[in-house]
Amino acid sequence: MELSISLLLIGAFLPLWAALYWVLPYLTAYRHLKNIPGPFVAKFSNIWLALGARQGQKFAWVDYAHRKYGKVVRVGYNHVSIATPEGLATVYAHGNGFLKDHFYEAFVSGVPGVFNVRDRREHTRKRKIIAHAFSPAAVQDFEPHMAANLRRWVGQLDKIASHPTESGFAKMNMMPWCTFLAFDIIGDLAFGAPFGMVERGRDECPAEVAGKGITYVSGAETLNRRGEVSSTLGLLLPIRPYAKLLPDPFFHKGLQSVQNLHGIAVVAVEKRLDATEKGTLGEKQRHDILGMLCRAKDWDGKPMPQDELISEALTQLIAGSDTVSNTACAVIYWILDGERRNPGKIISRLQAELDAAIPADADIAEHFQVKNLRFLRQCIDEGMRLHSTSAIGLPRIVTDKLGVSYQDQHFPQGTVLSVPSFTIHHDAEVWGDDVEVFNPDRWLNLTPRQKIGFNPFSYGPRACVGQNVAHMELALIIATAFHRYDFILYQHKLMSSEGFSKKPDECWVGIKRRQQDGQKI
Incomplete structure (x- = not known):
């Protein structure tokens, strides 16, 4: 009863x-x-957007909403998405005073880093410390570390290519090998040593795990799960403290990945600091990101404490591995797809440019050889546009007491606004009727709206601080790959899933060493 x-x-x-x-x-x-249109459920809660994040397809759900409802869409109870190039200046420009949304709190493990810190003054302090490590001059000092890992990478690809099928090409999934390379490079730059993924050909990193001590975990899988669960819980912050109790294993495994990823950074930073203290690095002053962070001082002349070093190194691991690996793989796919649709129009032109700049007997490209190659840059930019690794709208809170206006709509203080990069990059009104086609020559005559709308590294004061490193890595990886190898594409569509960034699920290609004058390059 x-x-x-x-x-x-x-x-x-x-x-x-x-x-x-x-x-x-x-x-x-x-x-x-x-009066702002959008999915019915989104008018009352963030559940609609969180379900898209739970499926790893938030970018696609938001893109669908814009195609159905228009350029300005309500995607959450207090969240409006603006899908126009002009919206970027409204939401992300210098001087507007907007704050990162509470969404970013779900990405904090340990203390906040430059990526997820919300306080403007604290972000300015952190960015001042970090920015000098990513200046063009500093980035040039990173090339020896990139080159060493790139040589190990082509050594492994050579072995794969040496076992061809009847077609003359060896079959491989390019996605994991792009991941191994990007992880090893950022490990070398951010922690002082590569993780050894390329050498082992496996996705594993040493990490400090509660109750287990130091053990090996899957680095890329850990990073993907962390991005997926944090992107979902960032939209459902009230349930975050209880998420591990939910019956869906997505949350329990994801939260464990958050801890594991932090554990990877803890082990790597402690190993580097210990080596520095003991003088066993083999160099008086190693030119890498962590070394610069260790030597940097804040406004008061104080060095970074170790917990902050770990958070900033973790930020570099996430940003430097995830974005570069996803983008490199996607650019390779889109170059090959462009060649498939227009035989003889893409790869022969790219390889002619590379062959004129890189000696035939060079195993890898050097940055001075490729940094100013025009068609190479066009191919990379077009691949970044089509794939949009940073695909989601990064949410910002309107802080001005008077609010902000966009066109005829006024948004008062406290409203959350975002601009979805994927949707802008795939807008036919901006890019033309061939918006879904790989056309590197569109970059020869960009319109003002296209220049504003190309947004692979975000925009304004919170734009990616490491974009100089990313451009350098991508130029070296793509140039080396297409100078040394011939490829064919085995899959008809590049499927992707999204955590914080958008990752190709797989990319199956055929690979073989190129021939020049009867000799292998």
Whole structure:
């Protein structure tokens, strides 16, 4: 009897609770957004957007909403997505004073890093310390570390290419090998030594795991799960403290990955600091990111404490491995897809440019040889546009007491705004009717809207601080790959899933060493 009464009370209370929690704010606090179109559920909560994140397809869900409802769409109870190049200046420009949304709190492990810190003054302090490590002059000092890992990479690709099928090409999935290379390079730059993924041909990194001590975990898989769960919980922050209790294993495994990823950074930083203290690095002053962070001082002349070093090194690991690996793989795919659709129009032109700049007997490209190659840069930019590794709209909170206006819509203080890069990069009104086609020559005559709308590294004061490193890595990887090898493409579509960044699921290609004057390059 008592149980029946309790169930009746719960049944009566739940609709009331739902009305108070979701409907009342819709009718009161957020009524200024009621005329903005969007999915019905999104008018009351972030659940619609969180479901897209849970499926690894938030970028696609938002893109669908814009195609259905227009350029300005309500994607959450207090969140509006603006899918125009002009929206970038409104939401991300210098001087607007917007804050990163609370969404970023779900990405913090340890202390906040430059990526997820929300306080503007603290971000300015961190960026001042970090920025000098990514200046063009500093980046040039990173090339020897990149080159050593790139040579190990081509050594492994040579072995794969030496076992061809009847077609003359060896079959391989390029995605994991791009991941191994990007992880090893950023490990070398951010922690002082590569993780050894290329050499082992496996996705594994040493990490400090609670209850297990130092053990090996899957670096890329850990990073992917961390991105997926953090992107989902960032939209559902009230349930974050209880997420590990949810029956969906997605949350438990994802939260464990957050801990494992932090553990990777802990082990790598402690190993580097220990080697520095003991003088066993073999160099008086190693030119890499962690070395610069260790030597840097803040406004008060104080060095970074170790917990902050770990967070910043972790930021570099995430940004430097995930974005470069995803983008490199996607650029290779789109170059090959462009060649498949226009035989003789893409690869022969790219290889002619590379052959004129890189000696035939060179095993890898050097940056001075390729940094100014025009067609190479066009191919990379077009691949970044089509894939859009940073695909989601990065949410910002309007902080001005007077609010902000976009076209005829006014957004008061507290509104969350974002601009989805994937949707802008695939907008036919901006890029033309061939928007879904790999056309590197579109970069020869960009319109003003195209220049504004190309947004692979975000925009404004919170734009990616490491984009100089990313451009350098991508130029070296793509140039080396297409100078040394011939490829054919085995798959008809590049499928992707999204955590914080968008990652190709796989990229199956055929590979063989190139021939020049009867000799292998």
